[in-house]
Amino acid sequence: MPFISVRITRDGVTKEQKAQVIAEITQTMQTVLNKDPHLTHIVIEEVDTDNWGYAGITTTEYRKNLAESAS
Structure with a gap:
């Protein structure tokens, strides 16, 4: 059961x-691993951009900086 x-x-x-x-x-x-679709479970977790970060800052701050540098 994937x-x-x-x-x-x-x-x-x-x-x-x-x-x-x-x-x-x-x-x-199903195609690649021959897994039964009726036994395959997928969970999508949505994370607020204030709780996701990289390059030392949150995604919210990164996108804000990117928008400011584009203008």
């Missing part, structure tokens, strides 16, 4: 997009 956890930032991802991600990961598991 269990797959997907973490993304919470910023405008639609219900339809998440459904597509679930369907395509499930299909990939």
